[in-house]
Amino acid sequence: MTDERATPPSFEPLPEDWQSALFVVAHPDDIEYGAAAAVARWTGQGKRIVYCMVTSGEAGIDGLHPDESGPLREAEELASAAAVGVEEVEFLRLPDGILEYGVALRRSIAEVVRRHRPDIALTINFRETFGGTTLNQADHIAVGKALLDAVRDAGNRWVFPEQLTDGLEPWGGVRAVWSGGSPQATHAVDVTDTFAAGVASLKEHQAYIEGLGWEGWDPEEFLDGILRGGGQGLGVTHAATFEVFPLGWGD
Numbered sequence: 564m565t566d567e568r569a570t571p572p573s574f575e576p577l578p579e580d581w582q583s584a585l586f587v588v589a590h591p592d593d594i595e596y597g598a599a600a601a602v603a604r605w606t607g608q609g610k611r612i613v614y615c616m617v618t619s620g621e622a623g624i625d626g627l628h629p630d631e632s633g634p635l636r637e638a639e640e641l642a643s644a645a646a647v648g649v650e651e652v653e654f655l656r657l658p659d660g661i662l663e664y665g666v667a668l669r670r671s672i673a674e675v676v677r678r679h680r681p682d683i684a685l686t687i688n689f690r691e692t693f694g695g696t697t698l699n700q701a702d703h704i705a706v707g708k709a710l711l712d713a714v715r716d717a718g719n720r721w722v723f724p725e726q727l728t729d730g731l732e733p734w735g736g737v738r739a740v741w742s743g744g745s746p747q748a749t750h751a752v753d754v755t756d757t758f759a760a761g762v763a764s765l766k767e768h769q770a771y772i773e774g775l776g777w778e779g780w781d782p783e784e785f786l787d788g789i790l791r792g793g794g795q796g797l798g799v800t801h802a803a804t805f806e807v808f809p810l811g812w813g814d
């Protein structure tokens with residue numbers, strides 16, 4: 564007899580034998596819909612995590628002009644990062660909503676990789692959808708694809724060689740790119756103990772959340788829903804899920 568009920572996906576735990584990570588996303592708030600709880604766990608282990616926001620999310624609040632929205636959203640992201648133990652947040656200030664995947668974006672990200680020299684590079688889902696038919700956003704897709712390239716560009720001294728001045732060296736030490744919340748996730752991180760920190764980090768995006776105008780939307784309930792799904796696949800209460808792109812040949 565075969566059991567024909569659909570089995571929930573099962574996830575492998577992500578390795579934690581690394582020291583530093585660079586989390587590159589398009590917008591303030593991208594990290595806070597699940598991955599931040601994993602960041603809280605890792606900073607709690609003494610790992611160093613740096614955030615890099617490619618834009619300041621200035622086109623994200625319909626009722627607020629970008630000139631006002633950008634600085635506000637940067638401030639919210641700084642508070643959000645602090646809530647999960649992240650002290651360094653960089654803003655590249657490229658234009659929100661119209662990022663283009665290509666050499667220019669790879670160059671910008673490679674420079675950040677070369678400066679921070681992380682073991683792991685992180686981003687959020689950059690597949691076409693969030694699963695089902697919910698379309699992903701163009702900036703997320705552009706940044707994720709560019710990051711996959713940029714971590715390799717960063718290691719090649721003949722790619723963007725103009726960056727290699729004032730002591731900046733190539734960095735080919737990124738072991739993998741992990742993409743949070745991908746519909747093709749294979750791995751997960753137990754965030755049962757850092758769930759509250761994840762909620763706190765999401766709540767820091769108050770102006771943005773109010774700007775969305777989602778009546779009665781509760782950040783805690785929302786994150787609980789997302790992270791319980793991951794938890795089921797890892798055999799814990801809450802887990803953040805990731806798709807893994809290893810670098811180099813095979814594992």
Ligand SMILES: [Zn+2]
Pocket residue numbers: 589590592593700703
């Ligand atoms: Zn976003």
